[in-house]
Amino acid sequence: MSMILAGLLAAALMPSAAAQEPDVAKQAQAALKPVPAEAAAPSPASAVTAPVLERGDVEAWLDGFLPYALASGDIAGAVVVVVKDGRTLLQKGYGHADLATRAPVDPEATLFRPGSVSKLFTWTAVMQLVEQGKLDLDADVNRYIDFEIPARDGKPVTLRQVLTHTAGFEEQIRALIITDPKKVVPLGEALKHWVPGRIHAPGGTPAYSNYATALAGYIVERVSGEPFDAYIARHIFEPLGMDSSSFSQPLPPVLLERMAKGYRKASDGEPQDYEFISLAPAGSLAATGADMARFMIAHLGGGAFGDARILGAETARTMHSQGQASIGPLNRMMLGFYETSVNGRRAIAHGGDTQWFHSDLQLFLDDGVGIFVSMNSSGRDGATGHIRGALVRGFADRYFPAPPANHPGVSAEDAKLHARQIAGAYTSSRRPDGTFLSLANLLGAVKVAPDKDGTISVSIALAPSGAPKKWREVAPYLWQDTAGADRLAAEVVDGRVTRFSMEPYAPIMVFQRPAGWRSPALLLPLLGLSLAILLLTVLAWPISVLVRRYYGVPYRLSGADARAHRLARIAALAVLLAMGAVLGLVVGMLSNLSMTSTDTDGLIIAIRLLATLVLPIGAALAAWSAWQALRSRRRLLAKAWAVALALSCLFLLWIGITQHVIGFGASY
Template identity: 50%
Template sequence: MHIIRKLALAFAALALPAFAQAPTELRPTLLAPKPATATSPAIAPAGPANLTKPDVDAWLDGFMPYAIAAGEIPGAVVVVVKNGQVLTKRGFGYADRKAMKPVDPDLTLFRPGSTSKLLTWTAVMQLVQAGKLDLDKDVNAYLDFKIPPAFGKPITLRNLMTHTAGFEETVKYLITANPKIVLPLDKTLKRWVPTRIYAPGAVPAYSNYGASLAGYIVERVSGEPFDDYIDRHITGPLGMTHSSFRQPLPASLAPLSSKGYEAGHEDARPFEIIPLAPAGALSSTGADMAKFMIAHLDHGGALLSPATEAKMVAPANAPVPGLPAMALGFYHEDRNGRTIVGHGGDTIYFHSDLHLYLEDGVGLFVSFNSPGKNAAAHLVRTRLFEEFTDRYFPAPVVQATTIATARDHGAAMAGHYLNTRGSLTNWLKFIGVISESTVSLNPDDTITVSSFVDAAGNPKKWREVAPWQWQEVGGVSRLHAVVRDGKVESMLSSDLPQVFLFEPAPVSMNAAWLIPALIGALAIMLLTALGWPVVALIRRSYGYRPALAGRGLQLHRATRVTAWLFLIIAAGWMIIVMSIDSNLEAFNGGLDIWMRLLQLLTLVATAGTVLACWNAYATVTTHDRRWWKYGWAVLVALAGLFLVWLLFTMRTVTLSLNY
């Protein structure tokens, strides 16, 4: 499970993930509860706390030190702004644990990860405001290379900003510590255009490539390198003097950068380089991020006109009605009746969140320099947002009643679900299968969804309070399903932004039967492979010479060799996944030669499966009365056929090694 979580982080991150940064690794959002009714009385909250520096500081002092200590997170920064001013900016723990260097909110640079995209999207909107970009024009009009046609529809900037361009997930060359393999932005984008697996505008599928494509369009249209554009038109006008997209950092900023840690008790890791820079390469201090928040809360401030700012934060896409929508770059995370927009961000080591309470002129930014123990940073930032909102902007909690269709609709929801943020044309397709979300119907007519857990890590329970709408038992999160003709097409919880969906897994990708079948097939191959030398030794010790000879003996041996090949292939892919978990650079081409070797072995094993089928036929037609003999031969042939089908269906054999 640690491997799956790490892969999810890498996806979600600008990161893996991730992934996630794993969909559950993205920062949760929550809806406001419904108004009280006669059958669902509201529990009145305590009055709001006074949003002042003394109160916020006292609250943070009671929350953050324990949270990061318990989570084994070396350091964090928290900034709150209100009415155009910094209300408080706090550093907790260490920027360099070994040197005992404390976090300074004015000087310590953190890596906001995908929160960096907000600067990229702001740059896009500046050029839209200037009349140089059209949100609804084919992006190929702005590029010096072509996004291949697909689905009969062009990709637009609006698609990129709402993550509905249809690109599949990319992991290769996502993050590296080796500057020698990093190419300029244009060459990085041209190296490989990810396959489009959805029609533009049809399905949200979060894309780092899409965000970086938008950054390159800014570069092309403005005539300025992306880093220079950000310096001159965003960080410069706002006085964000301790912020940069440049990698490595300029000499004046590099000594100020916080160290990054995979685990709080381990040594610091190298500076992370993001080849798709516009998607997540920013380094910034808490104080500088405060300036960025203040500008957007001030109707665009020095960055955008009020009209352009209003367009940027307005709901732009809501594939699951009733849940907070996606805006243009920002995602809505409305809670307690407040309109809140923001963005989360993850690298492998840094984990951040930015929230803007638009109607209240309040902003909250937090960043951690380690995921901590058991990914504690994700829980801490979620709880920080929820408790901050509930403390200063409380709302009644509604105890909604369960409606009569709960059992029938719960049964219709039960099953396995794939995340639309994934891959279908390369080996990462199998990662999507083994990380599927499951929905279960409980005896009390509630449902449980494996991807949505509470603070203790237990799956939340949901009860249906309106047709195809569920509320968290004991909480305010909502879960909605999109249903057509009585069939569930997708679902999502307000714990996550609408940058991806969960869709029912098709039969060919349903882990409910694929994983047991895979385990069974490999068990058959293992017994076959081990039985070969064991039986040979037993025969030798008793001096027994089997009658099998000629073609029959050759087929028998070929079948056993094929069993060993399948075991080697399975072990090889397992090692690759484990390498990704333990070695960041495994994403960046170092495993290519081993993948090619496994693909070659797969082709040989495919030929061996043909021979295993021949062997099964020959064994059955010999009229041998020993049923176990021909029965096992048939089982081995069927197991081989299944494994060949699975290896090709999961795209482990491909012409390209881009993923």
């Protein structure tokens, strides 16, 4: 679930592309490879003085940050846990778990929904079975399942690709989050309903996938012989003493009564329904902050929590350190965790979002420190994302500061040249591609714009104020946020930027420049123009009738010419309604996740059938009408408009075909 809407609107690692980069880009990226943490750490003489990481200081800092942040963001409550050196340093609740009863958040008792942080438990389970020799990270996953994942370019999906989100799957959204427990289907059934297409070459392009994670959970279930939730309870929760955690759906009553309510905004005061995750291993966990502390301690301790052990030390090191390279020097995707190294400190993490709960877990591996935060409201204008980002970054800057990085920089001329090269419209690698929801790639294209001073801005990278962040080039094809430490890097082929990514998205998605005929920069204006021509044609129909009646002017066309004229207007109305219904459906689904439930299947099928019938017939009628107009004695303007209408209908038919609107079914 992590960043699902961003993925859709955008909607967040590549040897194959890097091999084609020009020498200057290769040299720049080679020079900017991340250095080991010990080499990057400042010398004692240059070290920045930091407060001691102890309970009193952390609590005072959090008390000064979170209450105001939650109030400003219109968020009901939060839990924060900090662990250090194998013990819980601080666990604290802020705000309310239930606004109606004013029940406070209790880190020991109140359960939150960590969303995609759940994946870390799935990955841990996979690595347990790898350690036991029951799974092979590099084997074809079809060896372990009872249905087939088709090969791509002759290459199968492997668990290593699944753990690094490089299996190449397109995004799957249908029934990801539902509110009716009766509609929760068994994991295997959910996976077999529709296998997403593999739109990227395996092992090279990161594309975050809930489906792939659920597939890994299904493999755990089949190989272990235990239901997935039972396996996690027995092999992870029980050894760690996590007795207030569960993947089960519905949640056991004894835990459900302690579950924090989820809210859109605290000011609304209306609790939302419990969210059921159809691909449970990807995000169905419910847990207390205290339990999450135990999980963090185990991973920081090389798989051990006291006398209990969930992973061997070498397996834990492998999980934390083996990764898939990102673009240039950007943070990588490890085996399940994504790298978030900052200030010269090695760090791994995972974030998570349902509709109402928003969480983050961060581990500073070499420092034995972890921090977990979860909030139970969506809040105002993306506040949760800004709060958790500022919290984790502020924590790192306070307790693990470092001098500013010394980058060589680039000339003003090169900065402006490279800004022009990267400018344009991009689509996210994490996207729907073979279904009608591929229209989201047009409506939510990621745009990079050059600024006059040589900096660039990215449409989805916004500061807490809502203004676009500015990125300044600090080395060839490497930019840095002017107000922070996040970096942006691009891959270049023959002087042209083909794709880029930026932190924190880099481990899980890249942004690719589409081929010209698929470019949103071209298609979106043509889509708008075509719809405008249809709308003006439809509006002109009754207006011309009224004008003729008012002035007593007869309808001048007759015979085939009159029929063609009338049919063209009918076609314009039908195509406009059909395409409007499709676009309205897509926009509605992007803005309201409940519309992706199975309840909408009938509506989706009906709208697609309407488009399948109307778009080809409408295009044929408009083309015939244009042919009749060109042969007639109509005025030049009337002929030109008839041709424009025909081209508009033909273009919308082409959109319907290439964006998979035409067809039948509700798999997406």
